[in-house]
Amino acid sequence: MEKTALVIGGTGPTGPPIIQGLRERGYRPVMLHSGKHEVDEVGPDKLEHIHVDAHFAETLASGIGDRRFDVVIATYGRLRLLPEVLKGRTTRLITVGGTIYRTPLSQPATEDSPRDLDHKIYRKIVEAEQDLLAAHNAGIFNLTHLRYPNLYGPRQLAPREWSIIRRLRDGRRRLPVLDAGLTLESRCYVDNAAHAVLLTVDHPDRSAGQMYSVVDEHTPSDADRVRAMAAVLGVEVELVNFPASVGYPAWYWGIGRSLRWGQDGTPPPTEHLLIDMDKMKRELGYRDLVDFPEAIERTVNWYLANPPEPGGEEERQLSDPFDYAAEDEFLTAYDRFVEACNTVPFAGIVYRHQYDHPKAPTSAS
Numbered sequence: 001m002e003k004t005a006l007v008i009g010g011t012g013p014t015g016p017p018i019i020q021g022l023r024e025r026g027y028r029p030v031m032l033h034s035g036k037h038e039v040d041e042v043g044p045d046k047l048e049h050i051h052v053d054a055h056f057a058e059t060l061a062s063g064i065g066d067r068r069f070d071v072v073i074a075t076y077g078r079l080r081l082l083p084e085v086l087k088g089r090t091t092r093l094i095t096v097g098g099t100i101y102r103t104p105l106s107q108p109a110t111e112d113s114p115r116d117l118d119h120k121i122y123r124k125i126v127e128a129e130q131d132l133l134a135a136h137n138a139g140i141f142n143l144t145h146l147r148y149p150n151l152y153g154p155r156q157l158a159p160r161e162w163s164i165i166r167r168l169r170d171g172r173r174r175l176p177v178l179d180a181g182l183t184l185e186s187r188c189y190v191d192n193a194a195h196a197v198l199l200t201v202d203h204p205d206r207s208a209g210q211m212y213s214v215v216d217e218h219t220p221s222d223a224d225r226v227r228a229m230a231a232v233l234g235v236e237v238e239l240v241n242f243p244a245s246v247g248y249p250a251w252y253w254g255i256g257r258s259l260r261w262g263q264d265g266t267p268p269p270t271e272h273l274l275i276d277m278d279k280m281k282r283e284l285g286y287r288d289l290v291d292f293p294e295a296i297e298r299t300v301n302w303y304l305a306n307p308p309e310p311g312g313e314e315e316r317q318l319s320d321p322f323d324y325a326a327e328d329e330f331l332t333a334y335d336r337f338v339e340a341c342n343t344v345p346f347a348g349i350v351y352r353h354q355y356d357h358p359k360a361p362t363s364a365s
Contacts, residue, residue, distance in 0.1 A: 003027045006069040006090070008054050009076030013155045014096075014148075016041040017194035018073060025201060032063055033076065039155065054078070060085045071201060080128040083135035093141045094200050095132055098125050099149045099213060099275055108186075108276040111147075111211050119259045129211065136209050144200040144207040146214050149275060150256040153190035153295065154302045158317035161296075163252045164229050165303050166322065173237050174331055176250040179270040180241040181223030185257065186215040186275040189295035192288050199284040212280045216295070217288045219274060222253060228293065232300040240334055244270050249327040252320040 005022045009015055010031040019042050022029045031042060035051030038044065052063035054077030064085065071092040074082060079095050086093060100116045101109035116122050129145055136143035152161055167175060188196075196214040200207040220228070223239055230237045242250060244267035254261050254268020261268045280286040290298070308314035315322070 003070045004068075005029045006032060006064070006072045008032045008060075008072065008074040010042055011037050011039045011155075012075060012157075013151045013153060013190040014075060014194040014197065015039070016155075017191050018075070018197050019047065021194060021198040022073075022201070025198070027070070030069070032060075057081045057085055064089060073197060073201075075197075078128070080124075080131045083131060083140050087140050091141055092204055093132075093143050094197060095143065095145045096148055096197065097129060097145060098122075099147045100125055101273075101275065103272065103274055106184075106272040106274060108274040109213070110276045111213055111279055121259055133209070133211075142204055142208045144204075144209075145211045146197060146200065147211065148188065148193060149213075149215050149273075150185065150187050151190055151193055152187055153299050154306070155190070157314070158255050159303060159308065159314060160252060160255050160318065161225070161229060161299050162303055162308055162314070163318055163320045163322075164226050165233075165300055166307070168230055168233050168235055168237070169304070169307075170324070172324065173235065174240055175226060175237055176242050176247055176327065176330060176334075177222060177226065177239045178242060178244045178247045178250045178253055178268070181221055181226060181239050183222050183253070183270045184219050184272040184274055185222070186219045186273060188215050189288075189290050189292075189299075191290050192216055192295070195289045196280060196284075196286055199280070199286060203284050206283060210279075210283070212284075213275050213277055214280065215275045215277050216292060217277065217281075218292050220292055225296065228296045229300050232297045240331055242330070242334065244268065247330075249323075249330050252318050255318055 003026055005027040007015065007019055007022070007029055010019060010033055015031075016039060019029045019031065030048045030050060032050040032052065032054060034053055035049065050063040053059040056078075060077070060081060067089065069090045071094065072082075072086060072090045073094045075096040079097060082093060082095070099109070100122045102114045102116050103109045115126050117126065132143050132145055135141065150160070164175065193214050196212065200212070226237060226239060247267070251268055257273065258269050260266075277286065
């Protein structure tokens with residue numbers, strides 16, 4: 001008998017590769033989403049679509065009706081509604097939410113690390129996880145929940161890489177970065193995140209009742225990401241280091257890192273956001289399908305072929321005005337600051353290696 005899978009969402013960054021992976025595993029996928037945005041790879045001509053709002057129990061229930069599915073993968077909508085809506089409709093539920101860990105002292109967060117509860121949306125994410133786990137423990141379905149970080153690659157709502165790609169495409173070669181671009185932020189390429197979801201499809205018993213963080217195995221710095229994108233385009237760049245408090249042209253690096261900075265006017269965070277993925281590697285055998293150099297090359301080429309509309313919704317989501325005239329004034333001010341610092345008398349530093357390097361044998365005194 002044919003296996004069926006319901007994918008709630010499906011048009012976002014990981015939807016198409018998840019749907020392709022389900023087909024490869026013998027499932028007939030059905031996609032439930034609003035219908036406001038379609039993606040060619042998974043358009044209505046490719047598979048069945050159910051067009052309803054995934055944010056309300058009544059619309060979800062009306063769209064699903066009395067149908068049953070072997071597995072439901074929810075990457076979108078209000079997850080806390082699913083125990084009510086899906087009871088009796090599936091025995092296997094895989095859900096996707098956010099990471100939102102606290103990482104004091106730059107420690108990599110594990111699934112058991114404290115969560116960031118300082119924003120109402122963050123609290124709702126944690127509450128939804130608790131509701132889902134309670135439904136699993138009550139036997140309503142077999143649950144696995146995955147926590148996505150900020151993703152990169154095709155089909156992003158706010159493609160942070162576009163801020164760099166567009167500048168390089170427009171001939172910009174001096175790029176402002178915050179705190180020298182040394183921030184380490186664990187992220188995940190879209191195909192790797194989809195691979196993690198599909199591993200939980202493959203291992204329903206092993207992943208039952210579990211929460212998993214999903215990140216790439218390698219975490220490059222912000223500066224590494226810029227230089228990697230420049231290398232794909234075959235250009236050299238100079239990264240100009242601004243303190244976060246005055247580096248307004250580079251504040252787009254904060255997109256997705258915090259829901260607070262854009263509201264209170266303070267700079268985006270530049271502390272490390274590191275996440276440990278050992279649990280999924282150990283229990284489900286996860287390894288990146290796509291390493292960082294190839295992932296960033298695919299990302300750059302995809303956005304060159306599918307550039308966001310100038311001033312359109314995607315660019316507005318970035319909070320990046322691409323105001324090159326103002327940006328040049330910042331760069332000029334930086335150059336004046338460096339020049340002024342170099343005129344200040346300073347005794348200087350003479351570097352001395354800590355160990356002796358004798359040129360000939362010496363006698364002990």
